[in-house]
Amino acid sequence: SQQGEEDPQALSIQEGENATMNCSYKTSINNLQWYRQNSGRGLVHLILIRSNEREKHSGRLRVTLDTSKKSSSLLITASRAADTASYFCATVHINFNKFYFGSGTKLNVKP
Amino acid sequence: KAGVTQTPRYLIKTRGQQVTLSCSPISGHRSVSWYQQTPGQGLQFLFEYFSETQRNKGNFPGRFSGRQFSNSRSEMNVSTLELGDSALYLCASSLGQNTGELFFGEGSRLTVL
Numbered sequence: 001s002q003q004g005e006e007d008p009q010a011l012s013i014q015e016g017e018n019a020t021m022n023c024s025y026k027t028s029i030n031n032l033q034w035y036r037q038n039s040g041r042g043l044v045h046l047i048l049i050r051s052n053e054r055e056k057h058s059g060r061l062r063v064t065l066d067t068s069k070k071s072s073s074l075l076i077t078a079s080r081a082a083d084t085a086s087y088f089c090a091t092v093h094i095n096f097n098k099f100y101f102g103s104g105t106k107l108n109v110k111p
Numbered sequence: 112k113a114g115v116t117q118t119p120r121y122l123i124k125t126r127g128q129q130v131t132l133s134c135s136p137i138s139g140h141r142s143v144s145w146y147q148q149t150p151g152q153g154l155q156f157l158f159e160y161f162s163e164t165q166r167n168k169g170n171f172p173g174r175f176s177g178r179q180f181s182n183s184r185s186e187m188n189v190s191t192l193e194l195g196d197s198a199l200y201l202c203a204s205s206l207g208q209n210t211g212e213l214f215f216g217e218g219s220r221l222t223v224l
Contacts, residue, residue: 033213035213040199040218040220041217041218042115042201042216042217043203043215044215045212045213090213098159099144099213100156101146101153101156102153103153104153
């Protein structure tokens, strides 16, 4: 499959802790994006990192990209109960401009 | 600016019927893509339209089809429904450069009985 694979599939933490989720992919990419989905709702774009970037920050989010290992990680610092959601990585193929979504990490932040 | 609007939000059909789902993109967005989301398969790409032309297509049978109108609104149709077509169908719009951010609608939840 060309899709990204997130790890872990599920993560449960206490409020205030950091949450780290990982994404691995197989093809050469133009960029990698992270999305968030609240239960049964649409996806919301969080952050985009280009293939020539190694790290990017946005508020409490920190994304890293290692193209040699074909992997990315999303770190949410000081998590809140409102961060409870599923998180998906999406890789944009370098040639075909297609988006491939992973299976997602289900994050539960306990108050 | 209004977001991506999908209608209907929920619908129930029986096997063998057909269904049409509608998506109105964000004003100014020319690309509309469709995804099927199921618990077992995750998010699967169906197709993408740009300026009324299908630009990309996923690996779905011919029962799944779509089109885009001159105002960028898009519809997708599933004919001869099967139980396995039960899913959340998500529409996403973008400016069309094909590598930037996708803006998703809330989805249409289809249940096939």
